[in-house]
Amino acid sequence: MKFRMHLLSYAALSVVLSLVSGATAAEPKPVEEDMHEFMEYVFQPTYKRLKPAMASQPKDNGVWKEIKSTSLIMAEGGNLLLIRAPEKDVSAWNEYSVAVRDLGGDLYRAAQKKDYAAATTHYKAMLTKCNSCHDKFAHGEHQLSP
Template identity: 50%
Template sequence: MNLNVRYLLTAGLLLGMGVFLSWSQTSPTQAATTEKPQTGVPVEPDMHEFMEYVFQPTYRRLKKSLSTEPDNNQIWKAVKSDSLILAEGGNLLLLHKPENNRADWDQHSIQVRQFGGQLYKAAKAKDYQASKAKFASMLKNCNACHKQFDNGKHQLKP
């Protein structure tokens, strides 16, 4: 085979591989549109559903876990897990847009994140008194939010 033909075949093969690789790394959706993917969109826009399936079970587990001082690492690990879920849940609340009083909504959401984070740190330190105090602070904030945005329904008890 002629050297020039070999170079042409090799160049064609490399070009074809480059086209294939760039095509295979682009999803059909990306190839069809030049829009950026939308970020920060709630999966469940209904706040009652969101609260019922994210916050309520977590609150109930924490209430039970903190009803007495945890006496083993497994319970402390559960407290850390649930407090982190609540803290990150505060970030998720910021994705939801209330009909009015956005600034108040954001402040309550940020406080959920802060108290959840503080509860997480107290649980990491296995500090029962601080954990109980941060949990109570979070519940006070949750109840204030429920009072403002849900006509006082769904008040939580420590």
């Protein structure tokens, strides 16, 4: 009984200390702070794999698997963008990040169904949002094409 009370006290103290400090190891935090580096090594290679896979109706499961993999990475990348908000225009940043996440998720689900028409629609819509974000935050550089 004494051990259980000691354990509960320790757990409560740990919670209080983590709340007071404001940070825990479980909080998301960027590994790479530089946005250009992040985009170059997370999004660019993924886009470069997705573009040829989406160029025409996939003929085999390997291409569908590539579309599913890359679209899921793009979608989850949208979540990663949310923890990298700039100092200015945070609401616009969040809007674009959520759009990439949601449209990438839609593309992923279309690929699961092997629905090329829907996949193409979601892919193009996602790239439009990427380009809009690049217009706003990268001075129009790094425009993507389907």
